[in-house]
Structures are given as C-alpha cells and as structure tokens.
Amino acid sequence: MDNIFNWIAENQQMIYIVVLMVFLGIEVIGRVPSVLHTPLMSGANAIHGVVIIGAIIVMGKAEPGNYLALILGFLAVVLGTLNVVGGFVVTDRMLEMFKKKKS
Amino acid sequence: MNNILTLCYLIGSVTFILGLKMLSNPASARKGNGIAAFGMIIAILGTIFLYKDEAGESLHNYGWILAGLLIGTIVGTLAAKKVKMTAMPEMVSLFNGMGGACAALISVVEFDHIYQANKMLGSPWFSDAVPLGHYIAIIAGAIIGSVSFAGSIIAWGKLSGKVNDFSFKGQHIINLVILAVVIAAAVYTYQSDTQVSNIPFFITVALALLYGVFFVLPIGGADMPVVISLLNSFTGVAAACGGFLYNNKVMLTGGILVGAAGTLLTILMCKAMNRSLKNVLIGSFGAKNAATGGEKTGSGGTYKEISLNDAATVMAYANKVIIVPGYGLAVAQAQHTCHELEKLLEEKGVEVKYAIHPVAGRMPGHMNVLLAEADVSYDKLMEMEDANDEFKSTDVVLILGANDVVNPAAKDDPSSPIYGMPILEVEQAKTVIVNKRSMKPGYAGIENELFFRPKTSMLFGDAKAALQKLIAEIKNL
Incomplete structure (x- = not known):
C-alpha cells in the first residue's frame, strides 16, 4: 500500500494532468455535430502523433x-x-472541402 | 535552455487543446487543425534542439533523427495528398497504426536499455533495478501500442477490401484468454530472472499484436469507423504512457486528451447508429445476420427494374427529387456526375436535395465531404430528421449505392441486427429508384426489403456509369 501512496505522491503533477485532461477531452468535443466526426477523429489522430517526441528522445x-x-x-x-x-x-484536406461550400 | 523547452511544451499542450476545441465547430475546424499542427512543430523542434536528459546531456544521432523526419514527412505528405477522398477512412486508420507502432517501438527500446543495464549490473531479478511505475509505463505503452497497430492494420485491410470478415464460435472467449495471457506475461516479466526477462517481454508484445488482430477481425466492415475511433483513443493512451516514461508533459497532455476525446467520439458514433459500444464490439453481427439473411432471401420475392428512359422521364418531370447517397457513390467516384445531374434537373425546374444519413458511407460525415468536393451547395444537404419530413412531399427518391441506411427492417423487424437504427424513410415518397450494382446485400450483410416493395424500382449498374447514361437520357428528352 505504501508503495502506491508514494508513487502517487511522487507523480502527483502527472496524475493531476491525466485527470484534468480526461475531463477536458470529454468537455471539448461534447457537442460536435456528426458531420465533423470524421475530421475530428482524423485531427485527434494527428495530435496523438506527439509520440514522435518520445521517438526522437x-x-x-x-x-x-x-x-x-x-x-x-x-x-x-x-x-x-x-x-x-x-x-x-x-485532416486539412477534408476540412478544405468543408470550407469551399461556404463561399 | 531547458526553460525554453518547457515553454515549447506548454505551447504545444495549449495548441492541442485549442485545436481540438476548434475542430468540433465547422467554422473554425480548419484553423484549429492548423493551430495544433503549429504547436506540434514547436514541440518537435524544441525536443530536437533543446532536450537534455537527467545527466544534462543533449541528444545525438542528429543525422538519423533528421533523416527519419524527412522520410516520414515526404512519404506522409505524398500519401495524404494522393489518397482518394473515398479511401480517407483507411488512410486515417493506417496513420493511427503508425502512431501505435511508434509507441510500441519506444517501449521496446526502453525495455532493452533496462534489460542490458540489468544484465551488466548482474542484479538477479528484473524488478530490482526498475521502479514499478516506470515498468508499467513501458509495458502499457508496448501492449496498447501493439494492439492499436495490429488492429489498425486489420481495419485498414478490411476497409480497402484486402481482409475479409472472419469469425468463429467462441472467438470472444479466445480473445479474453489471449488478453489474460498478455497481462500474465507482463506481470511475469517484472518478476522474472534478469538474464531471461526479455523472453516473457517479447511474448507479451507478440501476443498483444495477436490480440489486436483478433480484436478487429470479427467486427463487421460497417462498424469499422467506430473501431478506428476506438483504436485512435488507444494510441492516445499509448502516447501518454510515453509521457509518463519521460516525464514529458506535452506527450501526456496530447495523449490523454486524445484518449478521452476519442473515447467520447466513439460513443457518439455508436449513438448515431443507435447501438451501444458493447454491441458493436461483441455483438456478433455476423452470427445474427446469417440467420435473418437466410430467412429474408426466401421471402424476398421479386423486384422490378426500371429502364433508363423511364427513370429519366420520371425525374425530369418531377417537382421534387431527393438523392440519397451511400457508399456506392463513393466507390464509383460519382460525386461530380451526381452534381451534374442535380444541375441538369434544376435547369428543368426540378427541386433537388440530398438526404444524408449520419452514418452513410464508411464514416460519419463521409458523404458531406464527398459532395462538398463536387461543389454541391451546403444548403442542399439535409440531415436525417429534416429529410424524413420532406419525403412526404417528394416525387422521386434516387438512392445511389445506399442500402442499410434505408432498410425498413430497422423499423419493423425486431430480429434484424440493425433493428432500432434510425433510417431515412424513403418510402413516404411517391417513387423510389434504387441504383445498385447488383442485388447483393449491403455492408451489414442483410437483405433489404425495400427493394421488393411496389414503389421501388431498380436501376442496376455502377453509380457513375448509370448517372452518366441518365444525364444523357434526360438531355435527349
């Protein structure tokens, strides 16, 4: 048990970030129209490309x-x-098409 | 110097949040994507030039890093630019798989570091030299990354028609067993003898890959978007594991953000199809529809065909025509021809609109993107609810390669696997013309009663070819 408490204490910053980001992630896209599901998924797909930083390291x-x-x-x-x-x-290619129809 | 890197990461994190927020609104979506990309570049450049490890040493191997970035950029840009609009879903899945593989590879290399160091130090047990938290970050990144990679590749193969649906009895139980063994092997690795701890680790990774394959294989092609979205959020979590590993805030923020948003998006997509996530993942679509499919073919009865000339006449002299596009339109790349037909009919004084089912095509929003590409005006596209009100006053409904989204079984056959899914109620219109390549069932693999109804007539052929002929006929009238 002590191990777990220590671990939480040592990583509290990271844990805070995780918890807050979970709520933020849900909040931020809560009201997305279904038309945007695909571009949003594709955009999120690009964002998790941050793994590249780990790869560079x-x-x-x-x-x-x-x-x-x-x-x-x-x-x-x-x-x-x-x-x-x-x-x-x-993602940009998909959204480019959304834009055209406005003009 | 490291303060600047911290700032870079902060900028990165904020742009990701901002970008995602803007992506969920049509007006700001494109800018949001650009902002997130900008933040990503800052974070990457910062890492390359400013990163210092615990010992205060800068990175080396710049040649390798830059070569890798260059190759990835060129190939990625070309692939993304050249892919056809119809193949977009596959492409997203493929890129997602790359991210998963990247996360898994990072874990493999980090594991190897510890393993080699342990061997040299001669510590008898693997767990002696590694804190549990650190190990969990490594192994979780390896497992989730591998599942995401293997699953995405299978999803990509399914969408591009290279991999067929495959399921057998008890597959879900076997999947659970594989998953249990993966976790057991992961736990065992931590407890194992230093000299051989690489063996259970690689078994863990190999089985995680196998699990990814088995996880996606039995799921029907129509549900692939949901699966891709789910795997997308998996990769997000795998990236976050890397964040824990390197105490890197931007990886953590980006990863968890996508993990959470992706999960919600997955649930929203399921809702659009009126199904639960559980139903999609283990609902054994295949098993159920085999039964209903068989039943239906027997009672199918006869359908009638319509000649091009008749179809042209009905449409040209109608007051209002509603076009229902589906995946067949996408496959045939017929969006431009479709727009041409729309213009031609409008010149003849016919009111033309499009009815878009939220899950028409292979992905939500697929049809909107496709028709937008062909310059179809935005206000001609109706969402399902509006369209269902309009069908009553419509003379002709032209269905282009859509099937499951207009299947009346979703409304009146409780035994149908798609029962409960909201559909476009095209039967309220006076005439329904269905363009399909053949009488083969749609992606859900179920027979469509609509085709045998008295109001319906079939216009067989590839959507593009059929539309071109139709246009020629109308011009000749």
Missing part, C-alpha cells in the same frame, strides 16, 4: 554502437512522423 539517446536501439528508434521516428504529418495533411 529514444533515437537521440541511442549509443552509436547499439544497433537495435538505432534501427528501432529510426523506425519509430519515421512512423511517428508519418502519423503526425499524414494526420494533419489528411
């Missing part, structure tokens, strides 16, 4: 001789970038 910390870390890290950077760039570009 892994890659940047890899020892020059550690080929497993280098190769996997490199792969992670490529895949993460695909997620971010592809995600934002696809």
Whole structure:
C-alpha cells in the first residue's frame, strides 16, 4: 500500500494532468455535430502523433554502437512522423472541402 | 535552455487543446487543425534542439533523427495528398497504426536499455533495478501500442477490401484468454530472472499484436469507423504512457486528451447508429445476420427494374427529387456526375436535395465531404430528421449505392441486427429508384426489403456509369 501512496505522491503533477485532461477531452468535443466526426477523429489522430517526441528522445539517446536501439528508434521516428504529418495533411484536406461550400 | 523547452511544451499542450476545441465547430475546424499542427512543430523542434536528459546531456544521432523526419514527412505528405477522398477512412486508420507502432517501438527500446543495464549490473531479478511505475509505463505503452497497430492494420485491410470478415464460435472467449495471457506475461516479466526477462517481454508484445488482430477481425466492415475511433483513443493512451516514461508533459497532455476525446467520439458514433459500444464490439453481427439473411432471401420475392428512359422521364418531370447517397457513390467516384445531374434537373425546374444519413458511407460525415468536393451547395444537404419530413412531399427518391441506411427492417423487424437504427424513410415518397450494382446485400450483410416493395424500382449498374447514361437520357428528352 505504501508503495502506491508514494508513487502517487511522487507523480502527483502527472496524475493531476491525466485527470484534468480526461475531463477536458470529454468537455471539448461534447457537442460536435456528426458531420465533423470524421475530421475530428482524423485531427485527434494527428495530435496523438506527439509520440514522435518520445521517438526522437529514444533515437537521440541511442549509443552509436547499439544497433537495435538505432534501427528501432529510426523506425519509430519515421512512423511517428508519418502519423503526425499524414494526420494533419489528411485532416486539412477534408476540412478544405468543408470550407469551399461556404463561399 | 531547458526553460525554453518547457515553454515549447506548454505551447504545444495549449495548441492541442485549442485545436481540438476548434475542430468540433465547422467554422473554425480548419484553423484549429492548423493551430495544433503549429504547436506540434514547436514541440518537435524544441525536443530536437533543446532536450537534455537527467545527466544534462543533449541528444545525438542528429543525422538519423533528421533523416527519419524527412522520410516520414515526404512519404506522409505524398500519401495524404494522393489518397482518394473515398479511401480517407483507411488512410486515417493506417496513420493511427503508425502512431501505435511508434509507441510500441519506444517501449521496446526502453525495455532493452533496462534489460542490458540489468544484465551488466548482474542484479538477479528484473524488478530490482526498475521502479514499478516506470515498468508499467513501458509495458502499457508496448501492449496498447501493439494492439492499436495490429488492429489498425486489420481495419485498414478490411476497409480497402484486402481482409475479409472472419469469425468463429467462441472467438470472444479466445480473445479474453489471449488478453489474460498478455497481462500474465507482463506481470511475469517484472518478476522474472534478469538474464531471461526479455523472453516473457517479447511474448507479451507478440501476443498483444495477436490480440489486436483478433480484436478487429470479427467486427463487421460497417462498424469499422467506430473501431478506428476506438483504436485512435488507444494510441492516445499509448502516447501518454510515453509521457509518463519521460516525464514529458506535452506527450501526456496530447495523449490523454486524445484518449478521452476519442473515447467520447466513439460513443457518439455508436449513438448515431443507435447501438451501444458493447454491441458493436461483441455483438456478433455476423452470427445474427446469417440467420435473418437466410430467412429474408426466401421471402424476398421479386423486384422490378426500371429502364433508363423511364427513370429519366420520371425525374425530369418531377417537382421534387431527393438523392440519397451511400457508399456506392463513393466507390464509383460519382460525386461530380451526381452534381451534374442535380444541375441538369434544376435547369428543368426540378427541386433537388440530398438526404444524408449520419452514418452513410464508411464514416460519419463521409458523404458531406464527398459532395462538398463536387461543389454541391451546403444548403442542399439535409440531415436525417429534416429529410424524413420532406419525403412526404417528394416525387422521386434516387438512392445511389445506399442500402442499410434505408432498410425498413430497422423499423419493423425486431430480429434484424440493425433493428432500432434510425433510417431515412424513403418510402413516404411517391417513387423510389434504387441504383445498385447488383442485388447483393449491403455492408451489414442483410437483405433489404425495400427493394421488393411496389414503389421501388431498380436501376442496376455502377453509380457513375448509370448517372452518366441518365444525364444523357434526360438531355435527349
């Protein structure tokens, strides 16, 4: 039990963020019209591309001789970038069409 | 220097929240996407140039990092730019899978670090050198990332027709067993002997991948959007695990935000189809509709075909025509031809509107995006409730490749798997013309009684080809 309490105490900042973000995430998209479900999903998809930061850190910390870390890290950077760039570009393409009809 | 990085991450986090908020409103959506992208670039650049680890050392391997970013950017941009509007859902699923794989790979590398260090230090048990919280972040990232990756790839394969639905009896129980073994292996890894702790770890990852495959395989193609949305929120959580691992606030914010928003979005999508998430995931759509499908084919009866000439005449001399687009329109890329037909009919004094079912196509909003691409005016698109009021005063309803969303079984057949789903009540119109490629059932795999009703006549053929011929006929009248 002590372990758990200690862990919570040590990570309280992070835990606060998690709890607040859960509520915020739900609140922020609570009233989205169904027309926007697809672009919103795609936009959220791009945002979770933040994993790329973890990939960059892994890659940047890899020892020059550690080929497993280098190769996997490199792969992670490529895949993460695909997620971010592809995600934002696809979302933009979808939303571009929404815009046209307004004019 | 690190203060600046903190600021970068703060900017990143705020733009994600702001971006997501703006994305849920049609007027600001595009700007919101841009803002989130801007924040992402700041966070990435900050990490590359300013990040310092606990020992105060900067990152190295810049060549590798930049090469990776460059390759990812080029391939990602090309793929996203070149993909057809109809293939958008698959593309999102694919990108989501990439993110999941990225999270899993990070965990694998981090695990390997600890494993190698432990071996060198000679600590007998794996748990000696790693705090539990740290291990949980690694293993959770590995498991969730793997499930998300494997699941997304299967979802992508299903949507692009490369993978078929596959289910067998007791599959859900087997899935639960696999999941239990995954968790057991994850727990065992932590307790294991240092020298061999990599074995249970890789078993965990391999089984998590297998679980991802089995999790998505039995789910019907029509439910894929819901599954993709769910996997999307999984990847968000996997990214948040990375946030815990590196004590990185922007990863945590972004990940959890998407995790929470994605889960809610998944539930909203289910609501639009009037089904519960549980029903989608383990509702064994396949098993049930086999029974009803068989029954229905027997009592199906006969349908009548309409000639192009007749169809052209009915439409040209109607007062009001409502077009109901579906996935068939998307597959045939017929949105532009459809818009042409609309213009032609309007010139003849016919009022033309579109009735959009919230889940028409493969994704909510799919049809709106598609018709917008063809420059169809926004105010011609009616949502389901409005359309259902208008059908009474409509002469001709033209159904283009839609099926399940107009299936009357959803209203009057309690044994139907889609019973309870709100539908477009096209039968209130005077005439219904259905364009389909064949009499094959739609994506839910169930027979559609509508096609056999007296008011309905069938116009077979690919949507684009049929529309082109129809346009030619109307011009000839």
